[in-house]
Amino acid sequence: MGFATDAIHVGQEPEPATGAIVAPIFQTSTYVQPELGKNKGYDYARTSHPNRRALERTVAKLEGGSGAFVFTSGMAGIDCVFRLLRPGDHAIISEAVYGGVIRLTTQFLVQWGLEFSFVDTSSPAQVERAIKPNTKMIYVETPTNPTMCVSDIAAISKISAARGATLVVDNTFLSPFLQSPIALGAQIVVHSMTKYLNGHSDAVGGAVILTNPSDAEKIYFLQRSTGAGLAPMDCFLISRGIKTLAVRMKQHDANGRTIARFLEDHPRVQRVLYPGLPSHPQHEVAVRQQRGFGAMLSFDVVTLENARTVLNHVKLCSLAESLGGVETLISHPATMTHASVPPETRQRVGITDGLIRISVGIEDVEDLINDLDQALRRI
Ligand SMILES: Cc1ncc(COP(=O)(O)O)c(C=O)c1O
Structure with missing residues (x-):
């Protein structure tokens, strides 16, 4: 089956x-x-x-x-x-x-x-x-x-x-x-x-x-x-x-790809980490071993202050730890999920102070883009 x-x-x-x-x-x-x-x-x-x-x-x-x-x-x-x-x-x-x-x-x-x-x-x-x-x-x-x-x-x-x-x-x-x-x-x-x-x-x-x-x-x-x-x-x-994993993952994957491209083109974003983008260092491996790229991505807005501005101004995306739900969650790894990782390790593996992580949900993707755009423009 x-x-x-x-x-x-x-x-x-x-x-x-x-x-x-x-x-x-x-x-x-x-x-x-x-x-x-x-x-x-x-x-x-x-x-x-x-x-x-x-x-x-x-x-x-x-x-x-x-x-x-x-x-x-x-x-x-x-x-x-x-x-x-x-x-x-x-x-x-x-x-x-x-x-x-x-x-x-x-x-x-x-x-x-x-x-x-x-x-x-x-x-x-x-x-x-x-x-x-x-x-x-x-x-x-x-x-x-x-x-x-x-x-x-x-x-x-x-x-x-x-x-x-x-x-x-x-x-x-x-x-x-x-x-x-x-x-x-x-x-x-x-x-x-x-x-x-x-x-x-x-x-x-x-x-x-x-x-x-x-x-x-x-x-x-x-x-x-x-x-x-x-x-x-x-x-x-x-x-x-x-029971709904297949339909959810198809929509997560579609929304993830769209948000990654939107962020990569955004003037306030320095870099986007998403295996579905050709700019990702292991894009070829992801294409070979995955059947899609999913809906987890991170992007860098350079400083902690900029990250704070974005996180404090999103309205539809919820500021929260965890991921993988139907609703979009946004978080700041350096001070939230990865706060217990020693600062030198964080630096070495690329968890910078300006890094923001998104678990892209399955809302209408235009609404997510509008929300992220208005928050990024506050920087
Ligand atoms: C990739 C990954 N593995 C394991 C865990 C741990 O799972 P749990 O929080 O259900 O104990 C997490 C939690 O965020 C995770 O992101």
């Missing part, structure tokens, strides 16, 4: 007891067992429940994995993925990765004897050079947040396969509609489902999609041991959101 059909039907069969086209929210903590040692597939909601299992089947199918687990947040899932490592292991991570991953690894996981190197993964040669005898994982976010650097997943998968390391790709920014990391050689895909998969800014959730049964067994063990599995109501909301 096609992507849109799978997004609507896989894991979403009518509920057998009543025929309800939408499965109910199983808001229960425990399941009555007909006799000792027997249950009807569920025993306790921390371990699993029907809404979680349904959503896990959907995301596994859309990413082309053999299984999936859904978590209370993207970070809860990412934490379990790093726990596949053992003391003494080394992981290579994209240097412009989401700030929460830097915080988790450098401020917490290092205490358990894990070693991390932050590398510009848009250069496979730099990834190759960072490999050590104890490298067991390569963790790539592509495109990266908020600099929109693109990493060549197929090229990096060859490097990781040669060392027997696990390649993990964060596919949050493009969603499985626009990019398929497993088909390009990744073993694990992670998502902040809070973003495009849900798409309506009304739930927080994460997903880990796997290809290797022994990784799946360990992740399931961690999910039920730590109690980080997603609750029924949030699974219900995200399952509902996923």
Whole structure:
């Protein structure tokens, strides 16, 4: 079946007891067992429940994995993925990765004897050079947040396969509609489902999609041991959101391209970071490995003062963290999402004080252009 059909039907069969086209929210903590040692597939909601299992089947199918687990947040899932490592292991991570991953690894996981190197993964040669005898994982976010650097997943998968390391790709920014990391050689895909998969800014959730049964067994063990599995109501909301993923992503992609071109031509904008523009340094890689360019982009207005002027004068775009919803969100990475990243790292990876990030929504694009234009003209 096609992507849109799978997004609507896989894991979403009518509920057998009543025929309800939408499965109910199983808001229960425990399941009555007909006799000792027997249950009807569920025993306790921390371990699993029907809404979680349904959503896990959907995301596994859309990413082309053999299984999936859904978590209370993207970070809860990412934490379990790093726990596949053992003391003494080394992981290579994209240097412009989401700030929460830097915080988790450098401020917490290092205490358990894990070693991390932050590398510009848009250069496979730099990834190759960072490999050590104890490298067991390569963790790539592509495109990266908020600099929109693109990493060549197929090229990096060859490097990781040669060392027997696990390649993990964060596919949050493009969603499985626009990019398929497993088909390009990744073993694990992670998502902040809070973003495009849900798409309506009304739930927080994460997903880990796997290809290797022994990784799946360990992740399931961690999910039920730590109690980080997603609750029924949030699974219900995200399952509902996923049903429109294909149509939403088509419109996000169209609006993203239009806004990127508008900003690139605007006299108050110094540079635009969007993989769909021929001026983007990894445009060719994006064309090769993505089925579109999505709706995340950043642009530079040179100074913090200019950025403040734009952010304080937009009316339709909402000043907020997060991304991937139907409504356009605008933010200032240096003081918001990436404030915990050390200033020298921010400078090195290009998160300047004048950089503004937009998650372009699916409103009428002319309205978005008018709003951005009137705010930029205040500079
Ligand atoms: C690319 C990316 N990955 C992971 C996360 C973490 O997800 P969550 O906020 O759902 O824990 C985020 C959050 O913004 C993100 O942007």
